[in-house]
Amino acid sequence: MADINYEKARIPGEESGIEVKYSVCDICTPGSHCGLTCYVKDGKVIKIEGTKEHIYNKGKLCTKGRANRQYLYRPDRLLTPMKRTGKRGEGKFEPISWEEAIDTIAEKMLRSREKYGADSVAFYSGYTKWYRFMFRRFAHVFGTQNYGTESSSCFTSGVLAWQVAAKSYMIQDLANTDLFIGWGTSGYFSRWPMIGGMERGKARGMKVIIVDPRITPTTQRIADLHLRPHLGTDGALALAIAHVLIENGWVDKPFIEKYVHGFEEYAEYVKQFTPEKGEELTGVPAADIIKAAEMIHKSKSACITESSAPLGHHRNGMQNYRAIMSLLIITGNFDRKGGQRPQVHSFMEADHGYSSVSREEEFMEERFPHEGKPAVGAKRFPLWYNLKEDMQANDLARNILAKDEDSVKVLFALGMNYRMFAQDGKYLEAFNELDFFVNVDLFMTDTCKYADIILPACTSMERGEFKSYAGGYVWFTKPVVEPLGQSKSDAEILTLLARKMNFDDEYLCGGYEKCIEYVIRDLPYTIEQLKAADHPIQLPNPEVYKWGSTLEKGLKTPTGKLELFSELINSHPEWNLDPLPTYKPPYSPDPEKYPFLLCAGTRIPNALHSRLHDMPWERHMLPEPSVEMSLEDADKYGIELGDDVEIITNIGSLTFKAIPTATVMEGEVYIYHGYREVDINSILDGDNLDPYSGFPAYRSAYCNIRRK
Ligand code: SF4
Known part of the structure; x- marks a missing residue:
């Protein structure tokens, strides 16, 4: 037998x-x-590790990232463009050439524009996000405001809330704060690097409050104080904490006088939220509400990370956000070390020490069709439209099904996943009404099955991309393998279409790198220099944020101050929205019939929506669609681990496997989302939407439960 050195066979060389x-x-x-x-061996990725030299993850990968090879080589990867041959949803397709696909798509879009106007075509982006600055401009150059994304339900609610208060998004200064409030933070399951920040903070004496209805590893291992409000009652909790702060004079009066608008009206409103009232509304003991206020008062600085989905996914979500951020405003923890500081939110997350953010904004804004019809959802969610100027995609199915002169007739989507919408069956009905529907994706998803043409995209490992990281680090990645089959990058697909439709835009027609050149033109590096590096490189002299500079320059709100009382909202009485961060309890269609609060978006570390459930490494961790409930409720209903439990809402019912657990409170049930075979979003009310943001109440719906 030959002497085989197995170790050598694994070593690169x-x-x-x-x-x-x-x-x-x-x-x-x-x-x-x-x-x-x-x-990489013979053109295939054979193993993946986290990069030790990478500035962000320093060698670590989360459970999802570890499975990147399975993601890349998933057996249902789309490898060629295809056109539908069966009925919508049937999943029957035949391969076509790229030429035929691009010709057909361009022709359908142009014909719709000619016949019904540019607004009859809508553009939608699901995951991923890297091309979005290009895609938004693409929609605008085509002539429509109907560009929307999954941000219609993710993160943006918090961005809008800060925009109302300060006209700018704010983030926490975890590295320097005395008190970190993780509102809905579950770092072991999502955004894991924050755990390192919290651990380092604790080592230097930082205190931590975690607000989460459930007991999680973060609440157990990190929190000095764990507050457990019932689902969707975060606003009431924040207002009760504010009550204690104001009553005790634990506010920053000079800061309020100089920089805050509407404090008197706000203080008057929070008078009713005594700690006892707070306890009644949220379930958090009055003593803990007082303790939280004391901790804020005693800390030299405090900052809050408001987790996007747990806070935004409620009918009262954006107002809850506003109430939470008001705690920082009245205590002066704004634009000062250890508090909250402005960050420009961009698709490339590029507020990292150079001026490309404003270039990215310029790139997206300069072709905005101001003269066009307001985007889908503008009438129903006017605050969203005023601040975001995008389509609110939660209104898209209604728009299409209305079948009137404002209805979208052609939909071009990159990575659309209809299962993310509440009452998602309406989206299937809507797809059936479209004249033409294109979806670009990596996999044959259920959404793809409704498309007329499907185009195969490729993963980050099969293309290059400009990246930036905090501290002024920049990089342009290179493909590590050739794109599988005939797949192409989303950006290349947009360029092919822009050229075919003769867009008068040198950037979109020039391709991704031409667009990136526009965005990074102030950097001292060319794309080629960035590509030559194996890892992100630091810019010489990256800009360091100067604390207080935002307040010094003046805020761009109507009053130039931090607005607890929003003059933007106040100046539009026809919107029927409250200028103050007022509180309303979660909406129940019938409290007797549906006594349980339902969270339909609980996070697990191995899944992201429905995309990762089809990968064996991820699926095996929780193979069956499951519902968590308290031990008390399980006892009451005679339910044991693994029993079939029916979840009944005002829209329908579905069956899940029971997980009774001591980590959730009585009267609440938690469902891990994204399982295609039992899709909880299909029985959520699609009209139970936040009137401020348009976000669905995924995390404070109401239901009943029954053992089967
Ligand atoms: S899924 Fe996110 S956190 Fe996990 S490895 Fe990938 S980029 Fe990192």
């Missing part, structure tokens, strides 16, 4: 034929995009 190449994971938010070290 000429002998083994293994090359080491570097890329990024883009499974979750661009704010992360951890570095991937890819071992």
Whole structure:
């Protein structure tokens, strides 16, 4: 038998034929995009590790990122453009050439524009996000405001809330704060680098309050105080804490006098939210409400990370956000070290020490069709439209099904997943009404099955991308393997279409790199120099944020101050929205019939929506669609672990496997989302939407439960 050195066969080099190449994971938010070290042999990725030299993840990968190889080589990867041959939803397609696909799509879009106007075509982006600055401009150059994204339900509610108060998004200064309030933070399941920040903070004496209805590893291992409000009652909790702060004079009066608008009206409103009232509304003991206020008062600085989905996914979500951020405003923890500081929110998450953010904004804004019809959802969600100027995609199905002169007739989507919408069956009905529907994706998803043409996209490992990270780090990744089959990057697809439709836009027609050149033109590096690096490189002299500079310059709100009382909302009485961060309890269609609060978006570390449930490494961790309930409720209903439990809402019912647990409170049930075979979103009320943001109440719906 030959003497085989197995160890050598695993080592990169000429002998083994293994090359080491570097890329990024883009499974979750661009704010992360951890570095991937890819071992490549014979044109295939054979192994993946986190990149030790990468500034962001320093060698670590989360459960999702570890499975990148399975993601890349999933058996249902789309490999060619295809056109539908069966009925919508049937899943029958035949391969076509790229030429035929692009010709057909361009022709359908142009014909719709000619016949019904540019607004009859809508553009939608699901995951990922890296191309979005291009895609938004693409919609605008085509002539429509109907550009929308999954941000219609993700993160943006918090951005809008800060915009109302300060005209700018704000983030926490975790590295320097005395008190970190993680409102809905579950770092072991999502945004894991924050755990490191919290641990380092605790080591230097920082205190931590975690607000979460459930007991999680973060509440157990990190929190000095764990507040457990019932689902959707966060606003009432924040107002009760504010009550204690104001009553005791624990507010920053000079700061309020100089920088805050509407404090008197706000203080008057919070008078009713005594700690006892807070306890009644939220379930958090009055003593803990007082303790939280004391901790804020005693800390030299405090900051809050408001987790996007747990707070935004309620009918009262954006107002809850506003109430929470008001705690920082009245205590002066704004634009000062250890507090909250402005951050420009961009698709490339590029507020990282240079001026490309404003270039990205310019790039997206300069072709906005101001003369066009307001985007879908503008009438129903006027605050969203005023601040965002995008389509609110939660209104898209209604718009299409209305079948009137404002209805969208052609939909071009990159990575659309209809299962993310509440009462998603309406989206299937809507797809059936479209004249033409294109979806670009990596996989044959259930949404793709409704498209007329499907185009195959490729992963981050098969293309290049400009990336930036905090501290002024920039990079342009290179493909580590050739795109599978005939797949192409989303950006390349947009360029092919722009050229075919003769767009009068040198950037979109010039391609992704031409667009990036526009955005990074102030950097001292060219794309080629950035590509030559294996890892992100730091810019010389990256800009360091100067605390207080935002307040010094003056805020761009109507009053120039931090607005507890919004003059923007006040100046539009026809919107029927409250200028103050008022509180309303979660909406129940019938409290007797549906006594349980339902959270339909509980996070698990191995899934992101429905995209990862089809990968064996991820699915095996929780193979069956499950519902968590308290031990008390399980006892009451005679339910044991693994029993079939029917969840009944005002829209329908579905059956899940029971997980009785001591980590959830009585009267609440939690469902992990994204299981295609039992899709909880299909029985959520699609009209139970936040009137401020348009976000669905995924996390404070009401239901009943029954053992089957
Ligand atoms: S999915 Fe995990 S590994 Fe990938 S970018 Fe997000 S945090 Fe990093």
